[in-house]
Amino acid sequence: MNSTFLVRSKWSAWCLGGLMVAASGGLSAAESNDASEQERHRQASLTEVWEPVPEMVEAPREGPPSDAIVLFNGENLDSWQNEQGEAAEWLIEDGAMTVARGSGGIETRESFCDVQLHVEWRAPEDTAGYEGQDRGNSGIFLQQRYEVQVLDSWHNPTYPNGQAASIYKQHIPLVNASREPGEWQSYDIVFTAPRFDDSGELNSPANVTVLHNGVLVQNHVEIEGSTEWIGAPEYEAHGCAPIFLQDHDADVSYRNIWVRPLDSASEAES
CATH class of the missing domain: 1.20.5 (Single alpha-helices involved in coiled-coils or other helix-helix interfaces)
Incomplete structure (x- = not known):
């Protein structure tokens, strides 16, 4: 080199x-x-956010979270009233409350806006002579207006937007996750209330997510207005309102009902 x-x-x-x-x-x-x-x-x-720090919530394997409001624990109907504002008359037995047919629906004494709601329900085991909408019919009405249908939909044909876990006559569930009549079932519901401006005009519609027996069946669907049996749904301005359970002339039972008001609930007041 x-x-x-x-x-x-x-x-x-x-x-x-x-x-x-x-x-x-x-x-x-x-x-x-x-x-x-x-x-x-x-x-x-630079992208780490240290405040606010989320509150610690106990989440037991069985039972409601520590920040939940227990609406029914199997002992009494203190959190409920009838449609006239008087003491609820539904029947309590073995930790469950059952529709007292003909007495009318019941509603919470407290009003709610945005919520996470857990409800367990059971349709009657005896289905003889009943079919379609006559089998285990009830309903869970958010803010007294927006219904998540309760129905025995185990091999029970009916219109799909009226079967179990439908947003009644508005949204068909993604799948039918129903259990046999007589078995306990669960709904886990996340509801965002509608917003109205000062003049009563709709700013944003309500929406809801529903898990039926742990299966996602309504995925953040938009509610079109108040539930109607006949005619199209419409919105009418309102504020926070009770949760309502329907008496539809069927021996439907409920247990383990709890609710978590969400932080944005105050924004829904009209």
Whole structure:
């Protein structure tokens, strides 16, 4: 190899090394890596949000979360009243309350806006002589107006937007997750109330998500207005309102009902 070329190569390598040392501020390779890692952590910290800190909530395997309002625990109907504002007359037996047919529906004494609601229900085991909408019919009305249908939909044909877990006559459930009549079933409902402006005009419609026996059956669907048996649904301005359970002349039972008012509920007041 030409000696002049060798000298020039060594000189170039020395110069390049000097530039690298200068660029790293004279740090060793390990120190340079540490500095780079510190910079990465600094950049990551720019998108870390430390407040507010979520409140701790106990979530037992059985039973409601610690921040839930228990509406029925199998002992009494203190949280409920009839449609006239008097004491609820439904029957309590073995930790469940059952529709007292002909007495009318019952509603919570307290009003709610946005909620997470858990309800367990059971249609009568005896289905002889009943079919379609006559088998285990009841309903859970959010804010007294928006119905999640309760019905025995185990091999019981009816119009799909009126079967169990439908938003009655508005949204068909994604699947039929019904259990056999006589078995306990559950609904877990997340409801966002509609918003109205000061003049009573609708700003944003209500929406709801429903899990039936742990299966997603309504995925953040938009509620079109108050539930109607005949005619199209419409909105009418209102504020927070009770949760209503329907007497539809069937021996439907309920148990383990609890609700969690959500933080945005106050915004729904009209």
